[in-house]
Amino acid sequence: xxxxxxxxxxxxxxxxxxxxxxxxxxxxxxxxxxxxxxxxxxxxxxxxxxxxxxxxxxxxxxxxxxxxxxx
Numbered sequence: 736x737x738x739x740x741x742x743x744x745x746x747x748x749x750x751x752x753x754x755x756x757x758x759x760x761x762x763x764x765x766x767x768x769x770x771x772x773x774x775x776x777x778x779x780x781x782x783x784x785x786x787x788x789x790x791x792x793x794x795x796x797x798x799x800x801x802x803x804x805x806x
Contacts, residue, residue: 736773738766738770739770739772739773739774739779740773741772742770742774742779742781742789743775747781748780748781748782749782749783749784750781750783750784751780751783751784751785751786752783752784752785752786753785753786753790753792753793754790754793755790756782757785757786757789757790758790760785763782763783763784766783767779767781767782767783
């Protein structure tokens, strides 16, 4: 229901489950079907994905961003 609320407000095209959570979830089709039940109008066409570069992608991005900031 929480994901459906985000869909109803922001209408994203993709959800990417990152971090350690991405290692545990293998049932994206089930999540997608349950979200569709609670989306207003039942017209959600988004997809659910794992991070392309593994569970530490967010940490790598934050480290790279930190290197680019000049104080």
